[in-house]
Amino acid sequence: MKSTHTIFLLIFTAFVFMGCEKLVDDLNENPNQLTLDDIDAGLFLNGAELSNISIQLGSYSRMAGYWSGQLVGFEQTEFERYQYSVTSSTFDWDGYQSVLTPLREIQERTIDNPLLLGISKVIEAHLVGTYASLFGDIPYSEALTDIENPIFDKQTVVFAQLQLLLDDAITELENAEGYGVLEDFIFNGDRQKWLESAWTLKGRYYTHTKEYSLAYNAASNGISSSANNMMFNPLDITGENSTKNKYYILLEAGPYTGTSGSYLEQLLDETSSVSRNNSKTDETARLKYYTIDQTSGDANLGIAHELEPQPMITYRENLLILAESGLRTNGFSTGLEHLNELRTFLNTGSFLNDNFSSESYAYEVYITEDFNAGGIENLDSIDTDSALLREIIEERYVSGFTTFMAFDDTRRLQKSDSDIDVPFALNVATSTQNVERMLYPEDEILSNTMAPSDPGLYEATEVNQ
Known part of the structure; x- marks a missing residue:
């Protein structure tokens, strides 16, 4: 892993995504003298944001969907990934350069704008936390430094470092009124939305490490309404397809991925046995x-519509962190209260787009009796707390579709909570094991002498052992 700043990449992102007229004028006047210092640090933000969006919503999230039963791969590369046919060359850590490098440029040069600093640290925590969750031990403390072969930090150490980074971001955002x-593709500089996303990320990562009391406290300050969701919009x-919904882009090229036959589809289908x-x-x-629908991008009017927003950090996730961690730490009534908050939101139908808002839906609030032995959410008569936890995890599985939530939960809970029949689905046609992690990228293995031997797909990461 090299620490060299890729000047061309940074200038390119500034050109494409910011459209800064002054920057263009400067280039025309004296291109040979342009350096990073000539570019306002704030102009690097959009490029980092858009690169992070591509990583969060790209091939890794689809693989997570294949390996947790939410998606089916039908042709070519997507079929191979669905069949677990991946190698180290399938993966990359491009985000270290395309996301972290511009963010570090912002952080090194920005001392008088707590809003920009805070935003940059939330995005860094988002990317690095995703990598740590998916791969396990990763370079972080020595990454993008003068050290040519950075060590791989333990997964738990990385999550602890990210909690401190998010604490710094929160302090800066609280002082950023x-x-x-200059540019912010995600929230247009809205301090409160960034602040709430930082708290929800803290809740997510404390959930990963099973520190449920801390997760509850963090999520209590997290995303407070669907209007504050972190989304890719x-x-x-005209003439530009790359700015569309990521699923739409893929399906315009061929019938590569879809939900037909998935466990997710079965859960939602009233005629299914599950x-x-x-x-x-x-x-x-x-x-x-x-x-x-894998047959055509244009046939999709819902979550894969060409202009349908795609979730990254959301109000629904925050409520489900509160529901699960609240149940585990404060008891049944707290968990049920937050689950019902979510159901009340779902019952407005506002999570649907206009193409489906007239279809039937219902999410009436649950009462304690629904989870007692023989109740509608406890037909197999397990204990009441376990029945509620099962419903919360099932809702996380469904509400987290197209994010990493189901894949994260599968790995987090299949051992510790296997006794309550949580809804974890293998791609049973091709494997008898749950995937525990993704493979270290080939480029990193070949270039970094500190890279450890890759433990493979089925070796649990530190937080899931």
Whole structure:
């Protein structure tokens, strides 16, 4: 892993995503003297954001969907990934250069704008936390330094470092009132939205490490409404397909991925033997909205529509962190309260787009009796707390579709909570084991002498052992 700043990449992202007229004028006047110091540090933000979006919503999230039963790969590369046919060359850590390098440039040169600093640290924590979750031990403390062969930090150490980084980001964002940023594709410089995302990320990572009391406290300050979700909002630019929904882009090229036959589809289908529909839950609309038709990008009007926003950190996730960690630390009533907050939100139908808002749906609030032995959420008569936990995890599986939530939960809970029949689905046609991690990228293995031997797909990472 090299620490060299890729000047061309940074200038390119500034050109493409910021459209800064002054920057273009400077280039025309004296291109040979342009250096990083000539570019306002704030202009690196959009490029880092867009690169991070591509990583969070790209091939890794699809593989996570294949390996947790939410998606099916139908042709070529996507079929191979669905069949677990991957090697180290399948993966890369391009985000170290395309995301972390511009962010570090911001952090090194920005001393008087706490808003820009805070935003940069939230994005860094988002990327690095995703890598740590998916791969386990990764370079971090020595990455992008003068050290040519950085060590691989333990996964738990990385998560601890990210909690401190997010603490710094929160302090900076709390002190950032009145400050602005030049460019911010995600939240347009909205300090409160960035602040809430930072708290929800803390809750996510404390959930990964099973520190549930800390997760609850963090999520209590997290995303407070769906209006504050961190989303990728596709752009409708004439002649430009790359700005569209990531699933739409893939499906325009061929019938590569979809939901047909997936465990997710079965959970939502009222005719299925594992259906989660009951007298208080009607998933008809969500099933149709979540359906990804592999035959044509244009056939998709729901979650894979060309201009449909794609979630990264959301109000629904935050409520489900509160529900699970609240149940585990404060008891049944706390968990149920937060689950019902989510169900009340779902019952507004606002999570659907206009193509499906007229379809039937229902998410009536649950009461304690629904989870007692013989209740509608406890037909197999397990203990009441376990029945509620099962429903919360199942809702995380469904609400987290197209994010990493189901894959993360599969690995986190299959050992510690295997006794409650949580809804973890293998791609049973091709494997008898759950994938525990992704493989270290070939480029890193070949270039970094400190890279350890890769333990393979089925070796649990430190936090999931």
